[in-house]
Amino acid sequence: MKLLLSLLLWTLLLxxxxxxxxxxxxxxxxxxxxxxxxxxxxxLIEAVLALVRGLLLLPARMLGA
Numbered sequence: 001m002k003l004l005l006s007l008l009l010w011t012l013l014l015x016x017x018x019x020x021x022x023x024x025x026x027x028x029x030x031x032x033x034x035x036x037x038x039x040x041x042x043x044l045i046e047a048v049l050a051l052v053r054g055l056l057l058l059p060a061r062m063l064g065a
Contacts, residue, residue, distance in 0.1 A: 014021040 009052070010021060013024065
């Protein structure tokens with residue numbers, strides 16, 4: 001559904017302003033490639049925070065078991 005909506009919006013943009021639509025078509029993969037390192041860092045931070053949370057809650061789990 002998300003793909004269909006984005007395709008519909010891009011087609012509307014193509015009909016209204018084709019140079020901007022073509023620029024978006026070229027720029028979108030480049031922006032996606034630039035965002036990959038930030039997504040990796042976000043995943044690493046999430047994993048580290050989950051580890052810290054697990055270590056902090058370990059004594060409570062041990063006492064509750």
